[in-house]
């Protein structure tokens with residue numbers, strides 16, 4: 398089996414020419430023709446990480462632009478990038494797990510390794526969003542709150558939003574204890590499609606199923622939600638998994654409105 402070097406993309410997002418987006422694979426081919434791993438780290442200022450971000454952006458056609466990231470803390474904080482004069486380094490000091498913007502030419506992104514990266518787009522009002530939804534963000538209903546915030550700030554209508562779920566640890570691999578599933582039992586008391594019983598009192602949690610339910614509760618239409626359905630933990634050859642590997646690299650999921 399060959400190593401995946403292509404960026405991952407959502408078909409539905411590709412239908413909008415005003416958008417550029419991608420999810421990074423684990424490896425890329427460098428200028429010497431060698432296979433190298435992307436070495437992104439959260440908020441890393443190291444030269445190599447910065448170089449790799451730049452290289453990745455260039456490879457999807459985003460040149461000479463700084464990537465806007467936030468300080469991810471597994472919260473339900475949402476950062477609205479509405480100041481065209483704000484420097485990317487200032488944005489990086491803001492603790493949040495979702496970014497929204499309507500400003501063209503500002504690539505926004507999030508890093509993950511097992512947590513679920515989500516991209517959101519409003520084709521009518523041209524609003525983009527990037528969300529870091531791990532277990533803790535999901536139990537705080539982060540996606541639901543982002544959709545609400547898009548309505549409040551921009552006037553977005555949930556039924557018009559297009560949403561993509563990137564690669565995350567799947568229900569096949571995400572084994573957790575009772576304490577981790579309890580908040581979801583309270584959120585979804587009548588539907589247990591997101592839960593599977595594992596060995597010795599443990600459970601398997603399906604983050605994608607949980608977020609689909611949160612999205613639909615907020616008014617997303619099922620046909621506007623797409624999922625890459627790659628389990629990070631099953632595919633460490635092509636992606637990064639914190640659960641399988643411990644300290645490891647990150648997957649970058651980014652989106653930009655073309656200027």
Ligand SMILES: [Zn+2]
Nearest residue numbers: 569570628631
């Ligand atoms: Zn898996």
